[in-house]
Every structure is written in C-alpha cells, then in structure tokens.
Amino acid sequence: MKLIIGLGNPGKKYEHTRHNIGWDAVEHCLSVVGLTGKKFTENKKFQSEVAEAIVDGEKVLFVHPLTFMNESGRAVLALKQFYKLDIADMLIVHDDMDFAVGEMAFTKKAGDAGHHGVASIQEIFDTTTIPRLRLGIGRPVASIPKEDFVLQKFPVDEKDIVKKTIHSAISAIKDWTILGIDKAMNKWNGV
Secondary structure, eight states: OEEEEEEOSGGGGTTTGGGGGHHHHHHHHHHHHTTTTTTEEEEEGGEEEEEEEEETTTEEEEEEEEEEEEGHHHHHHHHHHHHTOOGGGGGEEEEEETTTTOOOESSSSOOOOOOOHHHHHHHHTOOOOOEEEEEEOOOOOSSSHHHHHHHOOOOOHHHHHHHHHHHHHHHHHHHHHHHHHHHHHHHHHTT
16 A cells, blocks of 8 residues: 655645645646546545545555644654555655756655655654655745745746646656656656
C-alpha cells in the first residue's frame, strides 16, 4: 500500500496558490488512475480528505491533510499508524522555492529548507529520510515576504507552466508508485 500526500492549506482562500501546488497535483492524480469525477472524502480520524485507488495492482491513498500546513505531521502520523506503513511507502508532494516554476525533483533525504509542512512531518517522524516530490514555485522579489509570496495565486504568465508541471508531476507520482524512489529519481530528476 502507498500513501501520497499533497501538502496545502484547506479552504477556498488558499485554492490554487503557490503553497497548494502539491495539493493540486495530488488532486489531479485521480483522473490519471481512472477516478475522474471522484471526490476526496473527509475523514475526521485522519484530519484529512482521502481518495482511494488501485495503481498497478496496489492500493494507493491520495491525501489532502485538513490541518493547516504547519500541522501536516499530525495528519500524516495518524494515517501511517493506522495503516502500519513504512516511511518508504509515503510520498510527500509539496511546493519548493528552491526550484523555478516548472522545475521539479524527487528527494529521499533532505532537510525542510524552511517549508513548515515538511518541517512538521520531519519533526513528528524524527527523520529527514522521507520520499518527497518537490514542485518549483520560484522565489519572491526582494520586497515580498516569503509568507505572502507562497499564498499568492500564480500570475497569468505562469499558469501554462504550472499546468504542464502538474501534468508531469502526475506521471512522476505514478512512476514512484510503481518503480520506487530510486528509479523515479533517475527518470525524473533533471528533466
């Protein structure tokens, strides 16, 4: 069984913001695995919205934590404990300012780089060895604080790039599910 977690903040205010690109990518995965039209269902026990699919014969849960970003670890821990998963069977999909819009990369061991959602998860599990797919959102210009930048919607000139990135991320997530982190990294990092 696999667990794919798209980080973001719940609520209309945060829809399609830079910080929610991981959330958006995981939501769009459903159409690729044949669940077009299926909605995520809220599960209070997991403090998350969850959708279930079978990918290449394996059960996969797609997850949107409903905790706010900096409390993401609580939701992920509840899921991991309930399903008795190894950390290697979880993939965190999130925004990353270290990459330009349109870039992405898998990592299997890295610090949080200031991302509060990742920090929450790493703190709860006491490890930096958690598979992740990092989706580039670029860096703010000097006058915009990072906290404000990540909560902005993508401007019109970046929307096509974001759509292509999400499309690529869906394929990359499917490859991670079937091939594992090492083969997914070899295939996608640097593309």
